[in-house]
Amino acid sequence: MNCKELERDIALYAGGDLEQTAAIEAHMATCPKCRELASDLRELRGELAELREVALPTLSVRRPRPVRLRPWAVAGAIAAAVLIVLLIPKRADVAPPPRVAWVPPAPVVEMKPLAHARGSVARHIVPKQPEPNTEFVKLMTDDENVVILWAMNTKGDYR
Amino acid sequence: MAQQFPARAESFDDLVRGQERRVLRTALRILGNVEDAQDAAQEVFLRLFKYFNRLDPVREIEAWLYRMTVNVCYDHLRRRRPVEVLDWDPPVAATYEAALDLADRRRLLELGLMTLSPRERAVVVLRDIEDLDTRTVAEILNVEEVTVRSQLSMARLKLRRFVERKR
Numbered sequence: 001m002n003c004k005e006l007e008r009d010i011a012l013y014a015g016g017d018l019e020q021t022a023a024i025e026a027h028m029a030t031c032p033k034c035r036e037l038a039s040d041l042r043e044l045r046g047e048l049a050e051l052r053e054v055a056l057p058t059l060s061v062r063r064p065r066p067v068r069l070r071p072w073a074v075a076g077a078i079a080a081a082v083l084i085v086l087l088i089p090k091r092a093d094v095a096p097p098p099r100v101a102w103v104p105p106a107p108v109v110e111m112k113p114l115a116h117a118r119g120s121v122a123r124h125i126v127p128k129q130p131e132p133n134t135e136f137v138k139l140m141t142d143d144e145n146v147v148i149l150w151a152m153n154t155k156g157d158y159r
Numbered sequence: 160m161a162q163q164f165p166a167r168a169e170s171f172d173d174l175v176r177g178q179e180r181r182v183l184r185t186a187l188r189i190l191g192n193v194e195d196a197q198d199a200a201q202e203v204f205l206r207l208f209k210y211f212n213r214l215d216p217v218r219e220i221e222a223w224l225y226r227m228t229v230n231v232c233y234d235h236l237r238r239r240r241p242v243e244v245l246d247w248d249p250p251v252a253a254t255y256e257a258a259l260d261l262a263d264r265r266r267l268l269e270l271g272l273m274t275l276s277p278r279e280r281a282v283v284v285l286r287d288i289e290d291l292d293t294r295t296v297a298e299i300l301n302v303e304e305v306t307v308r309s310q311l312s313m314a315r316l317k318l319r320r321f322v323e324r325k326r
Contacts, residue, residue, distance in 0.1 A: 011312035011319075015286070017293055037319075044319055047268055048287040054265075056183050057193060 003027075003034050010034055014041035171211055174220070175204055181221075181289075182228050188284040189232040191273045199231045206231075225289070225299045229281050236277050264322070271321040279314035282307055287315075 006027060012018040014037075028034045139148035182203050187196035206227055207214075214223055272280055278300075285296045286307070293311070297304040 007316055008309075008312035011315040012308055015311070015315065017286075017308060017311060040319055040323075041315055044268075044315065044322065045287050047264060048283065048318075049290065051188065051265065051268065051288050052184065052290075054184070054187075056180055056187070057197065058179075 003031060003037075006034060007037065010038050011041055014038045015045050171208060174207070174211075178220070178224055179204070182224055185225065185228045185284055185289060186232055188269075188272060188288055189229065189277065189280055190235055191269070195235055199228065199235055202231050203227045222295065222299055225285065225291075226301075229285075229300065232281075233277060267322055267325055268318070270325075271318045274321055275314050275317060279310050279317070282310045283314045283318070286311055 006024065009018055009024050010028075013021060013024050018024065028038060141148065179200065183196055183200045186199040186203070187193060190196050190199060203224065207224065210223075214220055272283065275283065281300060282296060285291045285299060286293060291299070293304050293307045297307045300307065
């Protein structure tokens, strides 16, 4: 076996973790490079062991204390819950939603170029049937001058 | 039903005082910085408190603490960005300069440890720093002993190469 193939065994040998040591020792007896590797690894291991002695901060872990429910805390929690319930606006206080009316589909108009005016920007209005799946919802607001028309594509699975 | 052990001679607080250095040191070497190590150690002792009465006071505590420390550290490393976790290659110029400035081979070794994969690092920490035998390391990490030896040899060679390169 060459030195490269023995590297990993030497790494174990240097830490006393190799069971069969005879072959490695026989090789190292004739190979200064592998002896040097083993020596370096032993030194490295000694320095790693010194990391154990490094100064460490003190940990502030102590037994977790059980949580006790104090009477005043319980009373406070109940009072807060009651207050929240009282502050929620009653149904009559809330403004009603806008009225909604269904409006049948209306024809939509589309601009088409005039047949005899090729290249002209002139347009005329051609009625077009709305998409078959389109519905319109008319939202009546409190202001009679304001009406909201809402076009919906009803093709889909939300109905 | 969980096995009941006789009442402990030492309290939880005594146990923490006796073991906190070991846990913190192990976490520090795996995670690479004190803040994360303190967080990890806190978590380990909170878990210990939860399972305190279910552990065999004589045989299990130390191995349990090492196992829990390694697992909590792995969780921390997973939550970090991947670049900080697996096979992190430190910026050579910066670490070299830092090592020179500190003139400290210990710092170089600490940096070298962070170039290892988390599993290689855990093996080196338990075997070479904590001085546990390979069979105990295998039990703690829940792997075969041959796996420990394989990772150990690879990690030692990587560390040696790292230190030689930076000297």
